[in-house]
Amino acid sequence: MTGIIILIAVAVFVLILFLIAALKKPPQERRMPIKEEVDAQAAAGRLAGAIRIPTVSDFDRSKMDYSRFDELHAYLKRAYPLVHGTLTREVTDRKCLIYHWQGTDEALLPAGLLAHMDVVPVNEAEWDDPPFSGVIRDGYVYGRGALDMKGQLIAVLESVEALLKEGFAPKRSIYLLFGSDEEPMGEFGAKLISEELQGRGVRLSFLLDEGGAIQDGRMMGVKRDIALIGICEKGIMNLRLTAKGKGGHASMPPRVTAAGGVARAVTALEAHQMKGSFNYAAENMFKTLTPHMGGAFKFFFANQWLFGGLLKSILCKIPASAALIRTTFAPTQLSGSNAPNVLAGSASAVFNIRIAPGETDQDVLAHVRKAAPDTQQDVIYYYPPSPVSRVDTEEYRSVARAVADAFPELVVAPYPVVAATDSRHYYNICDHVFRFVPFLSLKDDLGTVHAANERLSIESLGRGIAFYKHLVRTTCGPGQS
Template identity: 40%
Template sequence: MRILGYLVVGLVGLVIYMVANTMAMLPAGEAKSLKPAEYDAADARRMAENLAGAVRFETVSYSLDRAPDDAAFKGFHDYLVTTYPNAHAVLEREIVSDYSLMYRWPAASSTAKKPIALAAHMDVVPVPERGLADWPQPPFAGVIDDNGILWGRGTLDDKGMLISIMEAVEKLARAGFAPDRDIYFLFGHDEELGGDNGAAVMAGILKDRGVQLSWLMDEGSAIPDGIIPGVKSPVALISLGEKGSVTLRFSATDDGGHSSAPKDFTAASLAAKAGVAVTENQYPLVLDEHLEAFLKAVAPEQPFLNRFMIANLWATNGVMAGELAKSPTVAAFMHTTTAFTMMQSGTKTNILPQYGEAVVNYRIHPRDTVQGVIDRARDVVADDRIKIENLGGGREATSLSDPSGEGYQAIARAVKAEFGDIPIAPTLTVQGTDARHYDGVADGVYRFMPLVVGKDTLKQIHGTAEHISIEALARQVSFFETLIKGTVG
């Protein structure tokens, strides 16, 4: 009985400690609101008209087998020169791979400060014919409606960001601003196809010239509002890295024959079994330090039980990871994902197939590698009858940049200045961006779009009815002005 009493006292003491830890580490807080936008209406309208003009250049990336539209891309180059004369008076411009643009704003004087870079891309995805009816305005007409909404492909991904950068540089140059370090502006032309002829080449040029950036910022995450369960505040998510990817084909062959005399397997069943095996043996879910930082950033608005769990992850990590994984979106941040996406086999219902294949797509967490995925798949399948092929070589995940680094802190300060005292948290980008090509030429690579997004916004990217409000565009421009000025001193 005495031992039981000790256990009860110890358990009560532990609970008291964990509650006290919660109240000290993560006290309840109120939802934070966005700072009201401050902009001149006429100036904002002018900037929107400039973005509308950019949208009208159909700089579409169709496929690796189809060359870029020379007139569209070069027309867009000329448009930037004529639209932003003050910027082009201070910037050094270099055309890379015929269509990408690499700008350098040289420091006003000799400096030991490392340069920084802002990246964006000028190409856009195609608009499917079947989706045209769902566009309130033609996707390349650049129409601004009576509600102050600019409709068009690229307004979000990613001409809106590119034009916002150029608007900020134009304003700063006109005002006589002079940076005390080199600033690069890197605008790729083939991001939607992987960036191998644009960003990758520009990164190679920087490396060959011995340029090591302190940090670079590209598109990626944004400011979700009303998307994160239980969080009423908008949250600025700054991505520290991005996932890689690889697609594997699991195939099997057999003699075939008539279906009236089958063996206990077919080429189809062998391939399907392999696909199912890797799908049912998913990578472990890991609640790492970056996801922990995200949870702590949004915890103050959570109910007490959630705050209790987050504040005491040393004891609740496993349970918390399981709860988070109930959302496929959140689970994707926690591990390398495995998706059985395609299956092919057979020619007729009464013929045993001589060939079968299953195709599985992996999105690789920075903890893992392409070769590691292949080796693990081979171990899981454990069947010599299955041939495993890497389709397309794959892409490694990037490294994860430091959330205490200069770039992250500069972005965070600009967020606070433009959007107010909202939570800011590190995250991981699960899609591919041009940023990954600069991993080796920058001390830190961050992915962030200064844009408040809701559930409907996310559907527009690569979807239908893509648009941006005049106010949102004005806030982007103001953010970049603040960010660039904040790099001085």
């Protein structure tokens, strides 16, 4: 009898879990298809022109050829005459560009559209075509920067040029903010621009930078692809771990060596990771996606109150999802002695650590000391995780709506960006910092970013331009208050 009662209770409980999942239905959205005129072919030609100017940045700024940025500035001036005839433009000491498009209502906080003009260096031997030749072939623009991020730079300028041509006048002012050293961390670009604007008393309503993406939904059990809007980004720490040992001739090695010590530290940190947690951005991402999920995904995510722990441990096993919910450790550089027959007196490993929102350098160091107690820790670089932009605001809703309108085939969700962008330097003047790459072809070509044969499809460029036009119209046009 008791057995039957337990069985019935379990059955009812499972039924309730299924019901909870079934009740999570996608919201009824009214998406108005956008009709923006775009000449994608002509834009592709102008993107190719921008790619042909190799504005390569370097951690050692003295190695940067800043005259290339002058060249790019002159090129943009020729390519976008209406932008340069209407907006004011300033060039900073480090060749960044600040454009200001005056709106008709001074009471509205301006919007910011960001891009960076610099690109990472190339290994020319790996490329099918010269990386700075801007080849257009089979519907793609090829070259360093096509995706990261001259494509977006050009899409922003194309959209403003087109809107001006159509006689559009913004009600909300708009800043176009283009950095010159995003790749080496933006210290002299984005950081100085934001400080300059802060000094002038400028505050931004919202800003949009690179960082989010369009992703295959299947990895989350979602049938449609997903447009991810980054609402925060992880922190970065470069940490050197050093193990000491007895140096000397390698013919009579001691039982414990410096190289062995550092190797043990690397294995220990791989084996003992920091805990995963559903931070605000991850939590809201899963919350938004759950109604769109199918099958087991939906069952488990809809009942997170019960399966939260299990989900976390599964997500932590997959690198792509682990990066979203926990701090990650990547050993990137190892060094020991400089001769094959010499024992290292000290050996070291450098870790590139991406710190989850809500955690700090102290949390990371405490974890490292516990996992690798016999090493010395030296922090080479630290930038804390960014604040998180909330999703229950009109600023988020209006950007998300513009994305949804421009890409009606996608599910739109917030998420934590696992890489770093220029936008993290702008929290001093903006609370609503968002990141999104409006290019569908990025999904298939993500592997070409910072690698060989980087490319952007012309069709994707066209839709990206349409997105920016629509975004400006809906967030900065008449009807703003």
